[in-house]
Amino acid sequence: MPIFIDRRLNPKDRSLGNRQRFLRRAREELKRSIRDRVRSGRISDADGEQAVSIPTRSTDEPRFEAAKDSGRREHVLPGNKHFVPGDRLRKPGHGAAGTPDPSMKDSEDDFRFVLSREEVLDLFFEDLELPDMVKLSLKEILAFRPRRAGFAATGSPTNINVGRTMRNSYGRRIALKRPKREEVDAIRQEIAELESGSQSPVARQRIAALQAEVERLERKRRLIAYVDPVDIRFNRFEAQPIPNAKAVMFCLMDVSGSMGEREKDLAKRFFVLLHLFLKCRYDRTEIVFISHTHEAQEVNEETFFYSTQSGGTVVSTALEKMHRIIAERYPGSEWNIYAAQASDGDNAAADSHRCITLLDEEIMRLCQYYAYVEIIDERERHIFGTTENGTSLWRAYSSVNANWPNFQMTRIADAADIYPVFRQLFTRQATAEKLRVRR
Amino acid sequence: MNATSRKPGLLFSGPDWDFGTLSQAFDVIERVAIEELNLDIHPVQMEIISSEQMLDAYSSIGMPLMYRHWSFGKHFLYQEQLYRKGGRGLAYEIVINSNPCIVYLMEENTMALQALVTAHAALGHNHFFKNNYLFKEWTDAGTILSYLDFAKNYIARCEERHGLAAVEAILDPAHALMEQGVFRYRRPPKLSSEKQRQGLRERLEYEERSYNDLWRTLPPSKSGSQVEGSESKTAERRKSLNLPEENLLYFLEKNSLILEPWQREILRIVRVIAQYFYPQRQTQVMNEGCATFVHYTVMNALFDRGLINEGAMLEILRNHCNVTFQPAFDDPRYTGINPYALGLDLMQDIRRISTEPTEEDRDWFPDIAGKCDWRATLLNAWANHRDESFIRQYLSPTLIRKWRLFLLSDTASEPHYEVASIHNERGYEKIRSALAHSYDIGASRSDIQVVDVDLLGDRHLRLEHKVADGVLLEDGSCGATLRHIRRLWGYKVSLVGVDADTGAKIYERLSD
Numbered sequence: 001m002p003i004f005i006d007r008r009l010n011p012k013d014r015s016l017g018n019r020q021r022f023l024r025r026a027r028e029e030l031k032r033s034i035r036d037r038v039r040s041g042r043i044s045d046a047d048g049e050q051a052v053s054i055p056t057r058s059t060d061e062p063r064f065e066a067a068k069d070s071g072r073r074e075h076v077l078p079g080n081k082h083f084v085p086g087d088r089l090r091k092p093g094h095g096a097a098g099t100p101d102p103s104m105k106d107s108e109d110d111f112r113f114v115l116s117r118e119e120v121l122d123l124f125f126e127d128l129e130l131p132d133m134v135k136l137s138l139k140e141i142l143a144f145r146p147r148r149a150g151f152a153a154t155g156s157p158t159n160i161n162v163g164r165t166m167r168n169s170y171g172r173r174i175a176l177k178r179p180k181r182e183e184v185d186a187i188r189q190e191i192a193e194l195e196s197g198s199q200s201p202v203a204r205q206r207i208a209a210l211q212a213e214v215e216r217l218e219r220k221r222r223l224i225a226y227v228d229p230v231d232i233r234f235n236r237f238e239a240q241p242i243p244n245a246k247a248v249m250f251c252l253m254d255v256s257g258s259m260g261e262r263e264k265d266l267a268k269r270f271f272v273l274l275h276l277f278l279k280c281r282y283d284r285t286e287i288v289f290i291s292h293t294h295e296a297q298e299v300n301e302e303t304f305f306y307s308t309q310s311g312g313t314v315v316s317t318a319l320e321k322m323h324r325i326i327a328e329r330y331p332g333s334e335w336n337i338y339a340a341q342a343s344d345g346d347n348a349a350a351d352s353h354r355c356i357t358l359l360d361e362e363i364m365r366l367c368q369y370y371a372y373v374e375i376i377d378e379r380e381r382h383i384f385g386t387t388e389n390g391t392s393l394w395r396a397y398s399s400v401n402a403n404w405p406n407f408q409m410t411r412i413a414d415a416a417d418i419y420p421v422f423r424q425l426f427t428r429q430a431t432a433e434k435l436r437v438r439r
Numbered sequence: 440m441n442a443t444s445r446k447p448g449l450l451f452s453g454p455d456w457d458f459g460t461l462s463q464a465f466d467v468i469e470r471v472a473i474e475e476l477n478l479d480i481h482p483v484q485m486e487i488i489s490s491e492q493m494l495d496a497y498s499s500i501g502m503p504l505m506y507r508h509w510s511f512g513k514h515f516l517y518q519e520q521l522y523r524k525g526g527r528g529l530a531y532e533i534v535i536n537s538n539p540c541i542v543y544l545m546e547e548n549t550m551a552l553q554a555l556v557t558a559h560a561a562l563g564h565n566h567f568f569k570n571n572y573l574f575k576e577w578t579d580a581g582t583i584l585s586y587l588d589f590a591k592n593y594i595a596r597c598e599e600r601h602g603l604a605a606v607e608a609i610l611d612p613a614h615a616l617m618e619q620g621v622f623r624y625r626r627p628p629k630l631s632s633e634k635q636r637q638g639l640r641e642r643l644e645y646e647e648r649s650y651n652d653l654w655r656t657l658p659p660s661k662s663g664s665q666v667e668g669s670e671s672k673t674a675e676r677r678k679s680l681n682l683p684e685e686n687l688l689y690f691l692e693k694n695s696l697i698l699e700p701w702q703r704e705i706l707r708i709v710r711v712i713a714q715y716f717y718p719q720r721q722t723q724v725m726n727e728g729c730a731t732f733v734h735y736t737v738m739n740a741l742f743d744r745g746l747i748n749e750g751a752m753l754e755i756l757r758n759h760c761n762v763t764f765q766p767a768f769d770d771p772r773y774t775g776i777n778p779y780a781l782g783l784d785l786m787q788d789i790r791r792i793s794t795e796p797t798e799e800d801r802d803w804f805p806d807i808a809g810k811c812d813w814r815a816t817l818l819n820a821w822a823n824h825r826d827e828s829f830i831r832q833y834l835s836p837t838l839i840r841k842w843r844l845f846l847l848s849d850t851a852s853e854p855h856y857e858v859a860s861i862h863n864e865r866g867y868e869k870i871r872s873a874l875a876h877s878y879d880i881g882a883s884r885s886d887i888q889v890v891d892v893d894l895l896g897d898r899h900l901r902l903e904h905k906v907a908d909g910v911l912l913e914d915g916s917c918g919a920t921l922r923h924i925r926r927l928w929g930y931k932v933s934l935v936g937v938d939a940d941t942g943a944k945i946y947e948r949l950s951d
Contacts, residue, residue: 002465002483002561003539004458007492008546014495015515021603022512061510062919063615064885064904064912071910073849076874078776079767080845080861088855089847 025059026113034120146237155234168231178224179217187214247278247368248286248330252318252341255291257310259344263375264305266412267342270373273422274340288325292318298325315347315393316354323362332366339363340371345391352396359397364404372397372409373421450746454549461485461544464554467746469562472737477814478566481540481580485561488543494519496533496543500716503541504587506594506708508610531758534560536568536719538580551751555758558737563730570822571725573718583715589636590708597701609702612923613688613709619887620688620713643700676893683888683903687924688713690889696898697929706927721880724826728782732817735759735783765842781842785829788838789816799836826878834871836862844870851909885912887934898930905939911946912936921950 151164191210194203251271253259278285289304290296296317322339330337364370374394397409410421450467451460465483472478488496498515499505531548535541542560544553568574598606613620677683684690691698692706719726742752765780766772792800793813801808807816820829839862846860846869860866876882886905892898904912917934925932932950937943
């Protein structure tokens with residue numbers, strides 16, 4: 001006779017603690033993965049569903065394992081059909097399919113996490129050392145449009161939903177057995193008929209009973225209202241942000257030799273942030289990459305971030321290119337145009353003046369917003385951090401900055417700078433203040 | 440036999456079970472099993488759990504009590520994902536080598552399945568655990584549960600006192616070395632009882648409190664002469680440390696200079712658990728084969744005696760066939776040799792050889808062919824073999840033909856596998872020997888040992904990997920594992936690969 005124990009009522013999730021420990025570890029891994037993805041992936045991928053494979057560095061469990069690509073082994077397999085000793089079978093790694101792989105086994109390597117957009121943003125911004133603030137600013141919306149969103153038990157009389165209200169009242173009347181008007185009328189009719197007929201004692205008794213009944217029903221009808229406040233439903237409206245239809249983001253970058261790995265990485269992070277920001281506000285966002293040395297080209301993202309060229313630097317070529325592209329493809333009436341320029345500030349002295357002219361006379365009128373980010377060496381940070389002095393481009397742009405409220409410029413030296421700078425560039429308060437000062 | 444024939448009628452009917460029926464079924468199954476097969480079992484404790492709890496149990500390597508660690512959580516999520524996607528069903532049971540033997544039954548099972556599981560786990564596995572020499576010698580069924588309870592609480596207390604990260608920093612490397620954390624040739628010391636452990640711990644804590652650093656500064660005694668040759672010095676040093684040592688965890692636990700007492704205790708816990716599972720890994724085919732053979736025999740006996748009806752028997756057979764299904768090597772479902780199928784076939788073959796041998800069997804198995812006492816032969820095999828020796832002894836030509844086994848030789852540098860032997864006269868011996876060899880855990884696991892360390896010098900820990908058949912270690916995981924060892928050792932660690940036959944040095948790695 002065995003002992004029986006019913007464990008079904010024991011608490012479940014005994015392994016919850018283990019899972020929490022694992023997720024804590026996995027989170028570190030995910031963060032690293034997001035960071036790598038931003039660095040190596042495409043800007044438009046920085047957003048959206050991400051699948052991350054587990055295990056990776058911090059969640060794998062190494063042990064001494066025999067290498068598959070060394071040594072001599074023997075495998076015994078079942079189900080020989082036509083082999084004879086001496087036959088040769090091609091290995092799976094070497095072309096032909098359908099041959100056995102004796103070492104094939106399930107692995108936990110293809111175990112994947114899928115992150116939602118929110119989770120990705122969380123991790124992304126956590127890496128920039130800025131938790132929740134960012135979402136506030138990203139979700140800042142300019143206008144709202146009321147949108148039907150179900151029903152509510154409270155609201156203003158103008159929003160009463162009659163159909164829904166009546167349906168509720170009908171249900172309640174049935175449930176509480178509110179006498180119907182027809183019922184009462186039928187009894188009244190009967191009373192009237194009886195009264196018009198012979199007044200026998202039986203009939204009188206019957207009339208009295210019926211009258212009592214009528215009275216009871218009437219009282220019940222008064223008690224159970226036809227429409228009670230609890231029945232009333234209001235149309236509920238939710239404020240829905242009005243997305244501006246379309247936005248295009250121009251990324252302008254100097255790709256001459258002076259822009260190294262670090263500079264491009266910082267620029268990329270800035271562009272990713274900008275892209276996320278635009279994507280939150282607009283239905284459709286497009287990105288145009290313009291890279292320039294002494295001449296400008298529209299390029300794909302790959303080339304933009306990964307190719308290095310040499311040659312002089314003429315910033316105005318990029319501005320001209322941008323101007324031309326706007327004219328060809330992005331009419332100002334349909335598109336919100338944003339531009340972000342990243343540069344180490346190096347430019348031919350004579351060209352800076354040309355830039356000012358271009359910006360002042362053409363581009364700034366078309367642009368919603370123009371942000372200039374100068375990427376400086378960390379050692380220069382304390383030198384340039386406060387002063388208005390700087391490279392020729394910086395000085396030139398300073399004069400544009402003075403003329404246009406929708407122009408912003410700033411300097412960054414490392415990844416942690418990006419977010420504060422981004423906020424400084426894109427929060428509405430900053431722009432508003434600037435406008436006020438200008439007036 | 441009279442006992443069961445006295446009670447006419449079925450053990451159960453319909454799919455529903457209740458505790459009364461379960462208990463009654465167990466009693467009958469136990470009696471039938473003992474009558475039919477002379478089984479000898481630990482007392483049984485049956486626990487009914489839900490499918491969620493089954494998943495939970497999976498994730499702590501099947502033990503009812505386990506300390507907490509993230510890798511179990513990872514395992515849980517992996518299993519859960521497979522299960523939710525329908526990629527894998529849950530096991531019907533889990534059985535634990537303890538005394539009393541604990542058997543988990545899932546509440547979702549039908550009564551027929553519960554009966555099957557009872558015969559399989561509560562009798563088959565139970566008998567095997569109790570009687571197989573590896574389990575008898577190397578595990579303590581009576582103390583394992585109390586030890587796990589201790590381990591769980593101890594590690595939880597360490598987490599409280601030293602923080603999760605500090606405990607993980609010890610557990611991670613310890614897990615990485617689990618395979619190198621067993622004694623393969625000498626019996627591990629018996630687990631001490633709870634009381635002794637308590638005493639030991641108190642002593643350690645006392646030592647910790649009363650440690651005085653000043654003693655370290657005393658001048659060394661003059662007795663040892665300094666002029667001995669370095670050769671003999673090395674030999675002496677290795678002797679004093681009991682080197683070479685195959686059990687890396689044991690070595691680190693005893694000799695690492697940077698570990699604190701609680702960290703050593705954690706290493707010990709992981710080592711004890713690794714050792715506890717070591718026999719299970721060597722007897723997979725036998726253990727599952729034994730349990731499957733038992734349930735198959737017992738269920739048929741129940742049916743023959745009219746104790747279960749045809750419907751129940753059909754359900755049992757269907758499940759039996761699922762479990763013992765062996766696809767051929769070129770079948771997409773093929774994932775290796777199914778231990779249930781191989782074990783069952785080997786055991787049924789022993790029965791066949793004992794009762795109706797062919798001429799061939801008489802040649803191959805003169806000791807058992809036609810002797811008719813298949814029960815005794817099986818009980819003997821279950822008690823005295825592990826997979827490797829069992830297959831080497833009992834895999835018959837008949838079975839090799841039935842399975843159409845063939846042998847591939849695989850040299851990594853060549854683009855082809857070569858068919859070395861097939862199921863014919865010349866191939867039987869080779870196939871049998873190769874299959875047996877593939878179950879030899881000592882041969883399939885890399886042989887890595889501590890060979891030298893100079894504790895008074897640079898404390899450089901030298902490991903040696905005996906490279907058999909040119910099989911090297913996988914580069915990435917080897918580096919990561921060496922890093923883990925370094926974390927426990929605290930000083931330089933190097934691994935030298937040495938050819939097992941010639942002794943020539945093949946490679947050398949230094950932990951980074």
